[in-house]
Amino acid sequence: MKNLLHIIIPILFLKTSALSFAFQEKPVKLWYDEPAEIWEEALPVGNGRLGAMIFGKTNQEILQLNEETVWAGEPGNNVVSLSKERLEEIRTAIFNENYQEAQQLAETYLSKEDNNSGMSYQPVGNLKLDFPHSEAIENYHRELDLNEAVSSVSYTANGTNYKRRIISSFDDEVIVIELTADKPNSISFEMGLESPQKKSEVKIEQNSVWLSGTSGDQENKTGKVKFLAIAKPKIEGGQIQSNSDGIRVNNANRALIFVSIASNFKNYKDLSIDAEEKATRLLNTAYEKEFEEILNAHIKTYQEYFNRVHLDLGTTEAAHQTTDVRLKNFKTGNDPQLVSLYFQFGRYLLISSSMPGTQPANLQGIWNKELTAPWDSKYTVNINTEMNYWPAEVTNLSEMHEPLFSLIRDISETGKESAQKMYHARGWNIHHNTDIWRISGVVDPPFYGLWPHGGAWLSQHLWQHYLYTGDKDFLREVYPVLKGAGLFYKDVLEKEPSNDWLVVNPSNSPENAHPYGTSLAAGTTMGNQLVHDVLSNVIEASAILNEDRELADSLQQIIPRLVPMQIGKWGQLQEWMKDWDRQDDNHRHVSHLYGLYPSNLISPYRTPELFSAAKNSLLARGDESTGWSMGWKVNLWARFLDGNHAFKLIKDQLSPSIQADGNQIGGTYPNLFDAHPPFQIDGNFGCTAGIAEMLMQSHDGAVHILPALPDEWSEGEIRGLKARGGFEVDISWKNNRPEQIKIASEIGGNCRIRSYYPLTGKGLKEAEGSNSNPLFKVPKTQEPIISSEANIEKPQLKKIYEYDLATEPGEEYLIKPVRNE
Known part of the structure; x- marks a missing residue:
């Protein structure tokens, strides 16, 4: 994707220099004055494929190493066949409201001794560097520079100043550590590799350390991912000594350590890559280069993505404190720059864990130290994997979406097996979990796992990418995947007995129980919303591509027969088809609010009653929760147009997870990783998306400028956000009012702009009717069914001003508020 900030385009209104904002680059760094003692204090580097956690110790540096394809197990799906008769037994029990019986039947029929619940993402091992620093350490500094994707450590020992710089190179695909000192002959250390893998060995060869291993066995699968890690030093001055225990560098002026890792993984069904050939080839190629060449290429590639978006919310004295201290003080202090830092940290993590051509970011991105990771660090697709990619389009990192698209394409193949063998349906589906082997069957007990909507939610990312880019070639390429998801629901929808609605049963x-002691049910609200979106996407794509019109017509007839959203007796949006919701339920999942975010079935302007009911539901759930749940709630409160409440959730999120007594709560670790607890990366990505959503929204028929700006962000600037329709948006504001808006149009078309303040600009016209740009088309939501006991208050909304702007591809447009004389 071209970067509109870095191409020459015609300016319509003023000279180019006059269009630039008064933005000044500021350091965007995490920094500390002590080494990391625990993994959650270490700093992450990654190039999409190789990850390292850097502890920054002075006597013994530790780099905990990951390679994205090192997973337990071997190729193979986990689908258990379910006969039509047994499937019908489960459905009948649910329709007859015998939910416990349905649970028992599902557990009986879907249990199989040789089946599995997915494999774990696993570590490669650790690189250890032992330094002879026994004296007192002074001037210690450890940082992660988000502007350059470089981690560094510096300190003084015995009058000598030492520095390390560490990168996971995007261009050369190796990890490189540079060791320098300000006095000659001062670099001495021992180096070695170790692994927690049971099947591993270390050997010294050609002045390098080789760690070879095989991933672990898990459940019924044998570990078959073979990997090789090589660490090799390169020095200026001094000597290199090798023995059976490791390698020692003596009295060098400067040292580089190259770490190359590769596995035999080619794709989810093929383990034919020569790991040794790949690891040695990458190492040898990088080894011949100077560090500055590797570093400069690394920074250039990274900044092509990272520099697209800048956020300035102001800076206070708090920014001079270490990151862990800032985190501790944030909730009660005044540190707006920490929000900007956290926002950009999320973008850094996405670039570092999801480059084109790599695996998608898993539950921990690419950073994991456990052989059996929390929740196996798999792809949990009933919220967490999708949340990882919420920032991709809106924060101008569209290319980082590609690994997820690749996973979806794979699953649209493996998911045919679960669609056919479990539901006797065409198309494809997946349940709530998958792994590198692209399993599509039920994971965990049916209480959680019998949720056939994972593919439905994943497929939304394909459609949203089209809405952001208008790329019809991409839409044509992924149309079979969208169609397959639609065919699955066309075949599995069943008529429920009370109202003849079509439901999934x-x-x-997800993961919440209703009053009958199980989660199994028919026609849950989130499921109904997802089915609506899947069918609508196929219908729209069919019209755009002029394909499958008969199928589209048949799907169009289904949509009015789906269950309408319902408002229950205490004014809530019902989570289930029955009015079962409890006001004291503070469950971390808020699945029925999918229709508000990330979907757009619920709107303050189009569906005010549903909007109010959804707000009642979220108020009842409460604010503080697990870290990722609070990240979702930031987005939801932004969609509620309540910036102050969204900012309150950011404060909850940016609270220390580790308590004084050692216990952990949902929040943030010292290295700014999200805490479920334990670490899950989805909260980082969710909150980054939520901050963007507070500043600009484009889901509801218009580009909404500063829709949920909190009082505390009275002045600031955001540059480079992406809106649907291929528009790049810059906004500066003062006194909580927009000062200047710049719209860069990549593909042309009408840009409808929504604002709480009147605007002016050449070509700007008051909006009339619906938006003519098809990429802003809003869904037609069925009228809700409202309980006679419900008391629904009309939402209190600010007055809005809407304008249309006809744009041409590659041009920029300057808009300003109308000044009151």
């Missing part, structure tokens, strides 16, 4: 509302 069995299903559940």
Whole structure:
């Protein structure tokens, strides 16, 4: 994707220099004055494929190493066949409201001794560097520079100043550590590799350390991912000594350490790569280069993505404190720059864990130290994997979406097996979890796992990418995947007995139980919303591509027969088809609010009753929760147009997870990783997306400028956000009012702009009717069914001003508020 900030385009209104904002680059760094003692204090580097956690110790540096394809197990799906008769038994029990019976039937029929619940992402091992620093350490500094994707450590020992710089190179695909000192002959250390893998060995060869291993066995699968890590020093001055225990560098002036890792993984069904050939080839190529050449290429590639978006919310004295201290003080202090830092840290993590051509970011991105990771660090697709990619389009990192698209394409193949063998349906589906082997069957007990909507949610990312880019070639390429998701629901929808609505049965509302002691049910609200979106996407794509019109017509007839959203007796948006919601339920999942975010079935302007009911539901759930849940709630409160409440959730999120007594709560670790607890990266990505959503929204028929700006962000600037329709948006504001808006149009078309303040600019016209740009088309939501006991208050909304701007591809447009004389 071309970067509109870095191409020459015609300016319509003023000279180019006059269009630039008064933005000044500021350091965007995490920094500390002590080494990391625990993994959650270490700093991450990554190039999409190789990850390292850097502890920054002075006597013994530790780099905990990951390679994205080192997973337990071997190729193979986990689908258990379910006969039509057994499937019908489960469905009948649910329709007859015998939910516990349905649970028992599902557990009986879907249990199989040789089946599995997915494999774990696993570590490669650790690189250890032992230094002879026994004296007192002074001037210690450890940082992660987000502007350059470089981690560094510096300190003084015995009058000598030492420095390390570490990168996971995007261009050369190796990890490189540079060691320098300000006095000659001062670099001495021992180096070695170790692994927690049971099947591993270390050997010294050609002045380098080789760690070879095989991934672990898990459940019924044998570990078959073979990997090789090589660490090799390169020095200026001094000597290199090798023995059976490791390698020693003596009295060098400067040292580089190259770390190359590769595995035999080619794709989810093929383990034919020569790991040794790949690892040695990458190492040898990088080894011949100077560090500055590797570093400069690394920074250039990284900044092509990272520099697209800048956020300035102001800076206070708090920014001079270490990051862990800032985190501790944030909730009660005044540190707006920490929000900008956290926002950009999320973008850094996405670039570092999801480059084109790599695997998608898993539950921990690419950073994991455990052989059996929390929740196996898999792809949990009932919220967490999708949340990882919420920032991709809006924060101008569209290319980082590609690994997820690749996974979806794979699953649209493996998911045919679960669609056919479990539901006797065409198309494809997946349940709530998958792994590198692209399993599509039920994971965990049916209470959680019998949720056939994972593919439905994943497929939304394909459609949203089209809405952001208008790329019809991409849409044509992925149309079979969208169509397959639609065919699955066309075949599995069942008529429920009370109202003749078409529902998915069995299903559940992710991980939450209803009053009958299980999660299994028919026609849950989130499921109904997802089915609506899947069918609508196929219908729209069919019209755009002029394909499958008969199929589209048949799907169009289904949509009015789906269950309408319902408002229950205490004014809530019902989570289930029945009015079962409890006001004291503070469950971390808020699945039925999918229709508000990330979907757009619920709107303050189009569906005010549903909007109010959804707000009642979220108020009842409460604010503080697990870290990722609070990240979702930031987005939801932004969609509620309540910036102050969204900012309150950011404060909850940016609270220390580790308590004084050692216990952990949902929040943030010292290295700014999200805490479920334990670490899950989805909260980082969710909150980054939420901050963008507070500043600009484009889901509801218009580009909404500063829709949920909190009072505390009275002045600031955002540059480079992406809106649907291929528009890049810059906004500066003062006194909580927009000062200047710049719209860069990549593909042309009408840009409808929504604002709480009147605007002016050449070509700007008051909006009339619906937006003519098809990429802003809004769904037609069925009228809700409202309980006679419900008391629904009309939402209190600010007055809005809407304008249309006809744009041409590659041109920029300057808009300003109308000044009151």
